[in-house]
Amino acid sequence: MDVPAAANVLGTLGAVCWSIQLIPQIVVNYRRHHAIGLQPSMMMLWAWAGVPLGVYNIVEEFNVALRVQPQILTFLSLVTWIQCYYYQRKWSVIKSLLVTVPLAILMGGIQAALIIALRISVSRHVEWPMTLMAVLSAALLAAGVLRHYWDIWMNRTVRGISFLFVGIDAAGDLFSMLSLFFQPKLDILGLVIYGTELVLWLGVFACGGYYNFFPWIRQKWFTDKSRHSRSDQVDSATATVALHDMPSSTSVFRTATSGEPDGLRPRAGASIHMNSNGQAETSLHADP
DSSP, X not given: OOOHHHXXXXXXXXXXXXXXXXXXXXXXXXXXXXXXXXXXHHHHHHHHHHHHHXXXXXXXXXXXXXXXXXHHHHHHHHHHHHHHXXXXXXXXXXXXXXXXXXXXXXXXXXXXXXXXXXXXXXXXXXXXXXXXXXXXXXXXXXXXXXXXXXXXXXXXXXXXXXXXXXXXXXXXXXXXXXXXXXXXXXXXHHHHHHHHHHHHHHHHHHHHIIIIIHHHHHXXXXXXXXXXXXXXXXXXXXXXXXXXXXXOTTOOOOEEOTTSTTSEEOXXXXXXXXXXXXXXXXXXXXXX
C-alpha cells in the first residue's frame, strides 16, 4: 500500500515519540538527583542501536521522520547514560563531556561510513549487509530492554524507570510499525525491528502491574478496611461510655473484680454527717 501522506504522518508520530521518550526519564533523574534502578548498560545499548537502525532506515529510503528518529535515539540515550555516571558515580561535568562527546562523534562517523558502504552493496545487489543492520538494530534494542528485565527479576519490582517513558517509547514503536504498511513496499525486517521492542515494552507494563500496581491496590484496600474497622470500634466504645454516663435510675455502672461471686462489685456511695465537735465527716458505703 503506497500512501505517502499516511506513511509520513505515522512516521512523524513515531519519530516524535522517540524524540521525547527519554526526556521524562532525563527530567526524573535531574529532579531526584540520582538514577537508581536505571541501567546504564541499557542506555548504551540503545545508543549503539541507533547506529545500525539509522543506516538501515536511510539506505532503505524510509520517510524522513524515520531517518531522523535513530539519530535522536542515540543522542538522548547518551545523555541518559552519562546521567547514570554523573549522579551515581559522581563524575564531574568536564569528565562526563570528555567521555560523551568523542563517543557521539565516533558513532556518527561509523554510521556515515556504513551508509556509504551499504549503498554501494545495495547497488550491486548484495543484500546480506542490510539484513545484518536490521538484525543488529533489533538485537541491541531488545538487549537494552531485556537488561531491565534482569533488574525486575532480581528486585521483584519495576524500579527507577518512568512508566510515562515506557508508554511513549512503545507508542513510538507502534506508530513506526504502522507507517511501514503505507510505504511503497512493506519492509518485513523493519516490522521485526520495531515489533520486537514493542512486545518487550508490553512485558514491562505487565511486570509493573504484577509487582507494583496490584500490591499497591491490595495495600490500599486493606489499609482502608483497617481504618474503617478502627473507626467503628471507637464509635462503639464512645457510645457505650456515653450510655453509662447518662443519669438514670435504671443504669448501673459496675467494674469487674475477682472478689464478687458474679465477677462484679457494687459501686461505693458516700454520705456526710457532723461529728461531736461540729466538723463534717465523710463515710463510704455500698449501694444496695
